[in-house]
Amino acid sequence: MNRTFVSQLAEGSGREIAVRGWIQRFRELSRTSFIILEDCTGLVQCVAPTEALHDLHLKPDDTIEIRGRVRAEPRSRASFEIDIDQVIPLNRAGDMLPFNSGSDISGVSQEIVLDYRPLSLRTESVRDIFRVQASILKYFREFLDRNYFTEIVTSKIVAGGTEGGTNLFAINYFDRVAYLAQSPQFYKEYGVAGLERVYEAGHVYRAEPHATSRHLTEYYSLDLEMGFIDGPEDVIQLERELLTYIFNEINTRHADILARRGLSPLPSMLGVPTWEFDDCLERLRSAFGRADLADDLDPQGERELCVLAERENGIPAVFVIGYPLRSRPFYTRPRGDSGAASFDLLFRGLEITTGGERLHNRESLERALIGRGLAPEAFETHLRMFDLGMPPHGGLAIGLERLTMQILGLTNVREATMYPRDRHRLTP
């Protein structure tokens, strides 16, 4: 008998069908037993006389096939129930699981949740996180496809770093040393030279020795780069529209998930303001008495700025532009006396994007390298690409895990990473 998905039960109404899935809950009363069966499309309650199931010793998380008859049941979540004719165990779960798919795992330690990731994915609260994450990916790509961007796939094994060689993981590459890419920055700039508008969603690597709640050694970067811009404001405006598009889709498609977590719909980002870096320092001084910041913001400053932004605009988000040039990579376009034409987006207290306009001609790149004590000769393979007709351009990178975390109000980026990597964690 062909297997029917739970979401397709309407088509099987009144007929004999077979469903397959996990036992999410099993309730054995004196005369009747109830199995809540779950597959990738939903949950359905299945009913049988207790004595008919007794010898099977069913328990939560066993995988089974149920053959039975579909009966309309308007009061149930699936709108149907199944009267069981037969239960066929497919593969049993172990007897000593640390929790079950139907458990409330809010009290389970993060280590256990990660060590038992397949099982935690089967709980509603964790599955919800990764459903939202998959939607972020989908609507990120959809928005960009509709705006003339081309998806590219670029190498993560590189001969050197994009930012001068710190925090790189070294690979034994035959008789040489290679490195894991920290960013697709150079490749997406080449992509602009070739295709004008490109994006890539892929892994990047930082040999980050600190295991904080915001840092991983491997994360997934939503990168885009676009040519023929007038300035970093064009990139900022694109991000406003991009995030608004993604947020609208999440509000529509995952209203149930937001509701389960007690979250309001995500805001439109179209009105998120752009504040100058120097102005941000001034605001932090006057509102919070902060006098310790000079070259960069710290996590506390990011949270405080979002508080101020929410007071002014109702949305705890702000683009900060004009960071000191010396704190930005060599390829950053200068702005004003000592500022950078680059920006961060702070959202709900955390930096989730870095972006900006880049230098686009060879001479200015050579000057910038020399100004940082780097030898242009070492970057010749890279610099050559700027002779090929490189337009003015800029772009941005959004950390997928951080964005997921901020959308859902999680407190540790590991919750939004299926298999997180840090100094201490390499498995599973």
Added chain:
Amino acid sequence: MNRTFVSQLAEGSGREIAVRGWIQRFRELSRTSFIILEDCTGLVQCVAPTEALHDLHLKPDDTIEIRGRVRAEPRSRASFEIDIDQVIPLNRAGDMLPFNSGSDISGVSQEIVLDYRPLSLRTESVRDIFRVQASILKYFREFLDRNYFTEIVTSKIVAGGTEGGTNLFAINYFDRVAYLAQSPQFYKEYGVAGLERVYEAGHVYRAEPHATSRHLTEYYSLDLEMGFIDGPEDVIQLERELLTYIFNEINTRHADILARRGLSPLPSMLGVPTWEFDDCLERLRSAFGRADLADDLDPQGERELCVLAERENGIPAVFVIGYPLRSRPFYTRPRGDSGAASFDLLFRGLEITTGGERLHNRESLERALIGRGLAPEAFETHLRMFDLGMPPHGGLAIGLERLTMQILGLTNVREATMYPRDRHRLTP
């Protein structure tokens, strides 16, 4: 003045507009000059009196802004032309490029095409390859999203190999050794345990010392895995439908690209047959006198089988099932006496997919490991996941670059890889 994209010229008809892009061709006649300008949406011819442009010394691949007036011109590809008021150079191309974006690069060596990848991307013949590749990705995901699969993102830094430890790249991971993932195999099986149907498109790594026309050290794998299958035939049927979906979209959306390359529309894959491995050896013996094959097919055998498949069914493609179990990884489900419930898809003479049903309970996995001289204790983190309620499952992996290559009739997988990596190539 806001920039107008070439594809939006209809909206600017009769008005003063600004377009930005590359000079794809520049023709200077005695009285009139013609610029073919290209942006990410198309090409448009722009016209000016020769003397008005002369002092700008324009040349192909310079990036420029053109201000002018849009005029309908039904005979042109864009349906419009632009009468130039002003040309503003944005960034000049170098004087000594090895070829230009308007060049026919069929005579340019592969090394030069790769070394100048941004410029080669700007030629029609190369850009076409990566447009098709982006569409493969898009429609792979779209088909799976519509069939209850969830996209997952899994780590590429792993503690060990999935297949016993050969051809692994080692990473210096703080005070330990880690490895680059050869496959997301284990993670997608965990994904089945959590979400039932999952897919991931991402990089995988093989320390492959041979630089053949079909092998790379880093490639992009289109991976999927599905639970509650009855056998490998379910996975094969899904791939028939998946590829047919992708091919139909390419036929519709890239008819121009196929036509430029003299290619017929891609076939429906629904009728692609499944042949037993032993039967394949017999066919090769009888049709081509091959008597040298035993445990596996070789490249010549793959080509010959596709010839036979085309003779029988009109499509040069065949699923080969039942390879000798000893030539397949330990997690492969056995089939019959000494065969494997796994398959390859050969398409136009090349293996583009490996897939099959996997073992799904701990005991059989332990036996399989021991049978290959591997210690189950070393795989305990992995084996533990099979106690969590693992359904019967299977899946497949398609090499993105190989699929692109076979769709477009390319002869080297490097043509379908934006930045290929092999033993000798680490840049750009």
